[in-house]
Amino acid sequence: MDVSGAGGWDEAPWKKLCAEELEKQYTPSKWTVRLGAEETLKTFSQIGSQAWPFLVFVHGGYWQYGSKDESAFMVNPLTAQGVAVVVVAYDIAPKGTLDQMVDQVARSTVFVQKRYPCNEGIYLCGHSAGAHLAAMMLLTNWTKHGVTPNLRGFLLISGIYDLEPIVSTSVNAPLHMTLEGARRNSPQWHLEAAPVKPADPACPVLVIVGQHDSPEFHRQSREFYQRHASSHFPAQTLCTRGWKASFEELHDVDHFEIIWNLTQEDDVLNQVEPWPFPLVAAIHSGQHGPFSPIEFEEGSF
Numbered sequence: 001m002d003v004s005g006a007g008g009w010d011e012a013p014w015k016k017l018c019a020e021e022l023e024k025q026y027t028p029s030k031w032t033v034r035l036g037a038e039e040t041l042k043t044f045s046q047i048g049s050q051a052w053p054f055l056v057f058v059h060g061g062y063w064q065y066g067s068k069d070e071s072a073f074m075v076n077p078l079t080a081q082g083v084a085v086v087v088v089a090y091d092i093a094p095k096g097t098l099d100q101m102v103d104q105v106a107r108s109t110v111f112v113q114k115r116y117p118c119n120e121g122i123y124l125c126g127h128s129a130g131a132h133l134a135a136m137m138l139l140t141n142w143t144k145h146g147v148t149p150n151l152r153g154f155l156l157i158s159g160i161y162d163l164e165p166i167v168s169t170s171v172n173a174p175l176h177m178t179l180e181g182a183r184r185n186s187p188q189w190h191l192e193a194a195p196v197k198p199a200d201p202a203c204p205v206l207v208i209v210g211q212h213d214s215p216e217f218h219r220q221s222r223e224f225y226q227r228h229a230s231s232h233f234p235a236q237t238l239c240t241r242g243w244k245a246s247f248e249e250l251h252d253v254d255h256f257e258i259i260w261n262l263t264q265e266d267d268v269l270n271q272v273e274p275w276p277f278p279l280v281a282a283i284h285s286g287q288h289g290p291f292s293p294i295e296f297e298e299g300s301f
């Protein structure tokens, strides 16, 4: 078939247009009827940047088991109430080292900020080893990441904040942490060593432990939150470091029930009172959502 325009075909209509008119024809924003071109493009580019609150969840599993795919259990109660939920993937041991996992969670948080710059706050929530990784974000120097995430709250559930005791347990077999590596990745020790102050002093940090968590888990949470007379740590704690921290022992739950309960819409963690976060206001205002869960692989940005 002859498509050249020769051989009896009419000349293609667009060929009759001058360069300027052709340009206009192929610039859709010049044809909008309600908003101006610039405003339309700006509005459109923000469709994917809605002003939602984001809950970024970091799963536990002693840095060696668990995955994002098994850890989306809190998505429905939260998305139903207008909170976008991000379930973070990170390379567990033996593939990943503690340093890498900490960096991956930082980069995942930065991803959310860059992808959704209009977010109404990023709330970091972690369970167990995930609470440790989330807690490391309290001490992250964001300048090297090019953006400071809009962190508005931390929910640290049954976490470990001093990794030194872990070095002496079987948990360390696949982790290969040295004492130095353990300290480097211990938020409890960073509170003392690094002169990091909260970027937003109003950012609340809720440290939660289950009533039936072991005494060592209780001690870890309490001492991260606030110094006790018997503490062997240096003087700094979340409270003395200027964080708006609070501590909660959740009644009659163990290390696992404390997080299973997040699947329940009427669970205490999903209700107003123990959450000192503005997230609660967003959850209960009903002005957001419903939304789909957002999941992404670290490194996809």
Ligand SMILES: N[C@@H](CC(=O)c1ccccc1NC=O)C(=O)O
Pocket: 060, 061, 062, 063, 066, 127, 128, 129, 130
């Ligand atoms: N091996 C551990 C399991 C464990 O600690 C765990 C399991 C699932 C999710 C979190 C866990 N702990 C910390 O990250 C245990 O037997 O208790």
